[in-house]
Amino acid sequence: MRRAASAALMPFDAARGLLLGLARPVAARSVPLAEASGAVAAEPVLAPRDRPAAATALRDGYAVAAALLGGASPYAPVRLPGEPVWVEAGDGLPAGTDAVLPPEGLEGRDAVAEVFVGEGVREAGGDWRAGEALLAAGERIAPRHLLALAACGLSAVAVRRPHLALIVTGAPEPDALSPFLAASIARQGGTAATATVPDVPETIADAILDATADAVLVLGGTGFGRSDHSAAGLARAGRLHAHGLALRPGETAGIGEAAGRPVLLVPGGPEAALAVYLTLGRPLLAALSGSAPPESRPAVLAKKIASAIGLSEIVFLRRQGGRVVPLGGVDLPLRRLVDADAAVLVPPEREGYPEGTEIEVWDW
Secondary structure, three states: OOOOOOOEEEEEEHHHHHHHOOOOOOOOOEEEHHHHOOOOOOOOEEEEEEEEEOOOOOOOOEEEEEEOOOEEOOOEOOOOOOOOEEOOOOOOOOOOEEEOOOOHHOOOEEEOOOOOOOOOOOOOOOEEEEEEEEEEOOOOHHHHHHHHHHHHHOOOEEEEEEEEEEEEEOOOOOHHHHHHHHHHHOOOOEEEEEEEOOOOOHHHHHHHHHHOOOEEEEOOOOOOOOOOOOHHHHHOOEEEEEEEEEEEHHHHHHHHEEOOOOEEEOOOOOHHHHHHHHHHHHHHHHHHHHOOOOEEEEEOOOOOEOOOOOOEEEEEEEEOOEEEEEEOOOOHHHHHOOOEEEEEEEOOOOOEEEOEEEEEEEOO
């Protein structure tokens, strides 16, 4: 598929809206907690009951009624009315007690230290009350959430975990993109399977249609040269909505659908592939997960960025000493690209940013 150099490129915002309009959250499924980390919660998860169910000791000592020990000290011991009950951390408090006196606070039956109500005690519902939120729908599940879920007696949780197909078109060089993208997808809570096919329209189309996935990424062969056939393959498999985006690097990316699934054509150049994945692939994965796209964070530029008017441009950055240093974008050598740990999207109406500007950056 050839293209005239003067042909119009689809604006980035329009392309992003088009792609996300093709995505729907995948079906929810229940998984054990051990498999849930990194996935997105499909629905709110509420504490099923108070935790703890009753007042519980936080330390070893004697369960007492704090009001009976007012003013107790080694110089003014207070005789307890009965033998105090020994409790250990995690034990429920006996009726009529509301504090835990440390062991050294008792000499025989005499209290030689005072405690206040609730000292050394976790009140009923002190961790969570029944009905309190443990997870929100669309929230990514972190290890800290697993602690809360397990502590509340839950053993499974409903999640959305999209599965993406990575179709690598035949190329003379080793496939460096699919391992990187598969790991990036896994980091965002999805899964990926890779297949390599010849750069032939019919074969690419068959691979797209045969893929068992929620979305398809075709890697490589997205250009407008005589040996680039990914766009033609997508057109055969379904519908090619856009080929050529006003995104630099990444101008040869494409968007379409086949068999009811979104398809993203990802250029084979590493810097262009990363730019397309950051700006389109990650939001697509978030939409399939039913979650919000990764958020940007403010950072201050250590050096100026120059950009061309008319194209949305990705500039890769390196965090350094509390600031971010621009490394470049188009034709960035791979050794420089792997030094990057963040990126900024310069909008098409800007010529860049001066040194010292606070900008919004994405980490990965």
